Amino acid sequence: MVGPARTLDDYERKARTTAHDAQSVVETVLLIAETAAAGHAFGPFTGVSISEQEDALAAVQGDFGSIQPPDERADALRAELNELLSSAMDDIAAVRIAARRGQASGLDDVAAPLADDSAALDAFIESIS
Numbered sequence: 001m002v003g004p005a006r007t008l009d010d011y012e013r014k015a016r017t018t019a020h021d022a023q024s025v026v027e028t029v030l031l032i033a034e035t036a037a038a039g040h041a042f043g044p045f046t047g048v049s050i051s052e053q054e055d056a057l058a059a060v061q062g063d064f065g066s067i068q069p070p071d072e073r074a075d076a077l078r079a080e081l082n083e084l085l086s087s088a089m090d091d092i093a094a095v096r097i098a099a100r101r102g103q104a105s106g107l108d109d110v111a112a113p114l115a116d117d118s119a120a121l122d123a124f125i126e127s128i129s
Contacts, residue, residue, distance in 0.1 A: 022121055
């Protein structure tokens with residue numbers, strides 16, 4: 001458990017850190033998917049690597065979820081970031097499933113929505129910076 005954020009500024013800082021961490025995971029999965037689609041990664045490596053990234057994003061989301069928002073403005077921020085994190089989780093899960101089904105050649109297409117997730121996380125970071 002992470003605990004409360006005492007001020008909106010503190011909460012925004014924690015939200016930015018969370019969004020940065022999530023964006024790193026999203027970009028890593030995109031790279032893995034593109035590498036696999038190009039035939040430069042073995043199937044087991046691809047599946048395991050994506051699964052590890054999915055676990056990392058789940059941990060990031062869980063840590064942020066345990067932070068107590070200090071006020072209603074922070075509640076709105078929390079809802080916005082949680083929506084972005086959930087979308088990224090869903091898209092990463094789709095990539096993991098495709099990878100584990102041996103669909104490496106089209107993995108970059110399955111991972112394409114992650115580019116939108118990354119852009120949305122970037123826009124979120126900019127909006128609170």
